[in-house]
Structure formats: structure tokens, C-alpha cells
Amino acid sequence: MFDVIAVPVDGSDYGYEAADVAIEIARKFNSKIAAVYVLEEFSFNSYDSEEDSGNEILAKVTKKADDAGIEVVEHLLTADPLRDMKFIIDQTRADLVVIHAHGSNNNRFVSFEQNSVSDTQIGSVSERLLRTSEIPVLLVK
Incomplete structure (x- = not known):
């Protein structure tokens, strides 16, 4: 049903x-995983440190998938995640995207009363991907 x-x-x-959710789905459908990490075009950190960090993050996903017997292709790309995520996903030739509702930069979604991310809010990258993707997107909450 889902190849990638x-x-x-x-x-x-x-x-x-x-x-974790993508790996479980891949196990059930004998799919491959396209793990994607985007190096932001404009960052205050050095490119080398950002690249090292991205490689470490992708390696963690690959290890989890390898332990489950799932093949992974890592994609470390320089782009604007908000603007380019649909294009990036298209390039992986995926037929399903699994993305979390919130990302690491969730400061915009903090509720000052509870000091936590609201269950009804969604990150900008996830929201844009939901609106623009031509393939199914599974939003993890």
C-alpha cells in the first residue's frame, strides 16, 4: 500500500x-522510510555544526528502523522547511508522509496559562504540508 x-x-x-509511528506503519506494509532533515538556509550556527546535528538525528531514526528491519534512505538537505517541504517530500517519491503536529520550534504555540503546547494548535510546517501535499499526510499528536 505504501512503498515509501x-x-x-x-x-x-x-x-x-x-x-516511531512511521516505522510501525512501514513494518506493517513492508515499506521503506525516507528520513528527512532540513538544514535551514539561514542559521546563526555554523553549517558544519548544523550538518553534524542533522546527521546525528538521521542516524537515530535509521538505527530505530534498522532494529525493526526497515530500510531507510536519509535525506539531509539545505532548504526552508516552511517553503520547501512539499517539494522535498515530492523528491523522496513518498506515497505517505508522517509528521508531528509540532516541531522543535514550538515557541509560537505555547499557552502562557498552562505553559504547554495546546492540543488544538499545529506547527506552521505541518499545517502547510497538510494544505499542499498531493499524497496522504498522517499528523501525529
Whole structure:
């Protein structure tokens, strides 16, 4: 049913939760995982440190998938996650995207009363992907 499942990860617990769900689906459908990490075009950190961080994050996903017997192709790309995620997912030739509702930069979604992310809010990258994707998107909460 699903040959390639794309899972964008950002190093947050949310991203790893989405990866866990993608791995479970891949196990059931004998699918491959396309693990995607986007290096932001404009960052205050050095490119080398960002690249090292991205490789570590992708390696964690690959290890989890390998332990489950799932093949992974890692994609470490420089782009704007908000603007380019649909294009990136298209390039992986995925037929399903598994993404978490929130990412590592969830400061915009914090409720000051509870000091936590609201269950009714969604991150900008996830929201844009839901609106623009031509393939199914599974939103993990």
C-alpha cells in the first residue's frame, strides 16, 4: 500500500514520535522510510555544526528502523522547511508522509496559562504540508 513513507525529523521528541509511528506503519506494509532533515538556509550556527546535528538525528531514526528491519534512505538537505517541504517530500517519491503536529520550534504555540503546547494548535510546517501535499499526510499528536 505504501512503498515509501517520508518522515521529516528535527531532533525534537515530537519528531522522534512521528518516526516511531512511521516505522510501525512501514513494518506493517513492508515499506521503506525516507528520513528527512532540513538544514535551514539561514542559521546563526555554523553549517558544519548544523550538518553534524542533522546527521546525528538521521542516524537515530535509521538505527530505530534498522532494529525493526526497515530500510531507510536519509535525506539531509539545505532548504526552508516552511517553503520547501512539499517539494522535498515530492523528491523522496513518498506515497505517505508522517509528521508531528509540532516541531522543535514550538515557541509560537505555547499557552502562557498552562505553559504547554495546546492540543488544538499545529506547527506552521505541518499545517502547510497538510494544505499542499498531493499524497496522504498522517499528523501525529
